[in-house]
Amino acid sequence: EAGVAQSPRYKIIEKRQSVAFWCNPISGHATLYWYQQILGQGPKLLIQFQNNGVVDDSQLPKDRFSAERLKGVDSTLKIQPAKLEDSAVYLCASSIQGFGPQHFGDGTRLSIL
Amino acid sequence: SQQGEEDPQALSIQEGENATMNCSYKTSINNLQWYRQNSGRGLVHLILIRSNEREKHSGRLRVTLDTSKKSSSLLITASRAADTASYFCATVLTGGGNKLTFGTGTQLKVEL
Numbered sequence: 496e497a498g499v500a501q502s503p504r505y506k507i508i509e510k511r512q513s514v515a516f517w518c519n520p521i522s523g524h525a526t527l528y529w530y531q532q533i534l535g536q537g538p539k540l541l542i543q544f545q546n547n548g549v550v551d552d553s554q555l556p557k558d559r560f561s562a563e564r565l566k567g568v569d570s571t572l573k574i575q576p577a578k579l580e581d582s583a584v585y586l587c588a589s590s591i592q593g594f595g596p597q598h599f600g601d602g603t604r605l606s607i608l
Numbered sequence: 609s610q611q612g613e614e615d616p617q618a619l620s621i622q623e624g625e626n627a628t629m630n631c632s633y634k635t636s637i638n639n640l641q642w643y644r645q646n647s648g649r650g651l652v653h654l655i656l657i658r659s660n661e662r663e664k665h666s667g668r669l670r671v672t673l674d675t676s677k678k679s680s681s682l683l684i685t686a687s688r689a690a691d692t693a694s695y696f697c698a699t700v701l702t703g704g705g706n707k708l709t710f711g712t713g714t715q716l717k718v719e720l
Contacts, residue, residue: 499650526706537612537696537710538651551707586650593706596641599650 496521499600501587507606513575516603519568520589526550528597529562529572530586538586544570545593574605582607612640612697612711620717627684629714631697632677638700640673641708642682645694654682654695659702687718 500519508514520527526545530538541560543551547567555562559578564570574581584604588597615630631640639658643651657664657673657680664671670683684691694715698708 528708535712537698537713538708539710540707543705543707550705588651590706595706596653596656597651597706597708598653599643601648601650 499587499589499598501585501600501603503603504601505604505606507608508577509608510579511576513573514577514605515571515573516585516587516605518570518572518587518600520570520587521598524589524591524598525567526590526593527564527570528588528590529570530588532584532586532602534583541572543593550593577605577607579607581605612699612709614695614697614711614714616714617712618715618717620719621687623687623689623718623720625687625718627687627691627716627718629682629695629697629716631680631682631711633680633697633699633711634678636702637675638702638704640671640680641698641700642669642671642680643696643698643710645696645713647693651696684716687716689718689720692716692718 529541532538541555542562544564562572584602586602588599590597612631612633641656642654645651668685673680694713696713698710
């Protein structure tokens, strides 16, 4: 079984630029999650999708972050414009339904200059 | 906000020894999960314990849950160098769907 795929693995941008991350979950997994992990901390949920609908985006900074999962499969997370405090690893995870273990990708490490 | 707090923040042991990590949380939970994260990689699910369970085993892992104290522990027996990683507890709150709230993690180093 292929795991959760994320790209790119690394991204360096300057503040105020925009950036996008891509995630392809495990085949058949209906629920997809995006997390932000700041160095030295545990991951923080940004947004949860069930198929192509948003279940929870309460911690997503909506003035600069957006995410979509148009066909209920892969997903993109965008930041525009980026701030220095957005430097972090962005992790995507998926689960079969909205319960049980989550399977994580290796993340995208974002550095803001 | 962080729901869980792991203790200790860092732990260094010799190969073959046991490692114990503790997690405390604040509110009523549906289940508690433990994940491992190797440097530069994503998280790997280790074990899930439900609120009505007190202990679970998986291979060299033993997890306990005390809901009256709002705490959990992860024991890794006969540790190996390959167990070197960060370990996180994550809680799913009662009525919280499958939203995981992670703690701050314990960095475990197993030396040869």
